[in-house]
Amino acid sequence: MNMTIADTYEIAMGRWSRRLSRSFLDFVAAPSCGALVDVGCGTGSLTLAAATRYPNADIVGIDLMPDYLTDALRSSAPNVRFETGDASALPFADDSFDTSFSQLLLNDLDGPAGAVGEMVRVTRSNGRIAATVWDRVGGLTFIRLFLDVAALVAGTEGEELRARVFDVPYQNEDDLFDLWSDAGLEDVATTTLAVRMDFIDFDDYWQSLMGAHSLIRNFFANQPAEIAHEIQQATMRAYLGGKPDGRRSLVASALAVRGIVAA
Template identity: 75%
Template sequence: MNNTIADTYEIAMGRWSRRLSRSFLDFVAAPSCGAMIDVGCGTGSLTLAAANRYPDARIVGIDLIPDYLTDTLRQEAANIELKTGDASSLPFDDDSFDTACSQLLLNDLDDPAHVLGEMSRVTKPGGKIAASVWDRSGGLTFIRLFLDAAAILAGIEGEKLRQEVFDVPHKNEEDFYDLWADGGLQDIKTTTLAIRMDFIDFDDYWQSLMGAHSLIRAFFNRQHAELAHDIQHATRLAYLGGKTDGRRSLVASAMAVCGTVPA
C-alpha cells in the first residue's frame, strides 16, 4: 500500500509535533472557551491537542493541502472544524477568533509578516497570537547527524544542502519577538520548548529522517550508490554513538512566541 502525504508526515514528524503541541499550548495559555484557529494545521497535531484541552471551544484547523485534513482527524473530537485554505488569505471575517496559533509553519513561508497580519485580522482585540517553529540549526539533532555527514562526504553539494535546510528567515527568539512587535502585537513573550525524539532503532530513525524534509530526501535519492551508502553509514555511526543498534532519545527544540492583539 502506498503511503499518503499525511502518512508520510506522521511517520516523519507528526509524532514529534504532537509532543510539541502540549508544551506549546502550556506556553500560550489560551482562554478555555471561545474560538481558536490553527493556521497551517497539517495533520492536526495542535488542532487535536487544543480540542482536547478546551472541549467547550470551537477549534478550527486550516491548511492549504487537503490531503492532510483526513476524516479520521475530523472524527477525533466533536469541536474540531477543518477547512482547506491559504494562510496568506484566511477565509474568515475580522475578529472571528479569540486565539490564533500556528505550529511549524512560519519559517517555511515566503512572507510570514503577511500571514501574521492575517492571523491578527481574524483575531479579536485582546486575543492571543502565537507561533512555534523548530530551531533547525541548533535544535534538531536528528537532522544534524545526517547534514553534517553529507557536508563532509558530499563536498560542496552536501554543504549547500546543509545551508538550505538551516537558511530560514527567523533563527532565534529575538527574530520572532521583532516580527511580533513589527506586527503591532503587545505583551510579547518568547521561549524555547524542548521535547524528546525517541527512536526504536536506526531504521526507525532513518525512515523519520527521509520524510522530515523534501530537500534531504531529494538530495539522498540523487546520489550515486556508493556515496549514498557512505553517507548513510556515517549517519548510522553517529546515531549508534559507539553502541549497538537500538533505542535512542534525541533532544529537539522549538522557538515559540506569543502576543496580544491591541484593544
C-alpha cells in the same frame, strides 16, 4: 500499500509535533472557551491537542494542503472542524477568533509576515496570537547529524544542502520577537521549548529522517550508489555512537512567541 502525504508526515514529524503541542499550549495559555484557529494545521497535532484541553471551545484547523485533512481527522473531535485555505489569505471575517496560533509553519512560508498579519486580522482585540517553529539550526539534532555527514562526504553539494535546510527566516527568539512587535502585538513574550525524539533503532531514525524534509529526501535519492551508501553508513555510526543498535533519545528544541492584539 502506497503511503499518503499524511502518512509520510506522521512517520517523520507527526509524533514529535504532538509532543510539542502540549508544551506549546502551556506557553500560549489561551482561554478555555471561545473560538480558536490553528493556522497551517497539517495533520492536526495542535488542533486535536487544543480540542482535548479546551472541550468547551470551538476550534478550526486550516491548511493549504487538503491531503492532510483526511476523513478520519475531520471526524476526530466534536468541537473541531477543518477547512482548506491559505495562511496568507485566511477565509474568515475580521475578529472571528479569540486565539490564533500556528505550529511549525512560519519558516516554510515565502511571506511569514503576511500570515501573521492575517492572524491578527481574524483575532479579536485582547486576543492571543502565538506561533512556534523548530529551532532548525541549533535544535534539530536528528537532522543536524545527517547534514554534517552529508557535508563531509558529499562535499560542496552536501554543504549546499545543509545551508538550504538551515536558511530559514527565524533562527532565534529575537527574530520572532521582532516579527510579533512589527505586527503591532503587545505584551510579546518568547521562549524555547524542548521535546525528546525517541527512536526505536536506526531504521526508525532513518525513516523519520527521509520523511522530515523534501530537500533531504531528494538529495539522498539523487546521490550515486556508492556515495549514498557511505552517507548512510556514516550517519548510522554517528547514531550508534559506538554502542549496539537500539533505542536513542535526541532532544529537539523549538522557538515560540506569543502576543496580545491591541485594544
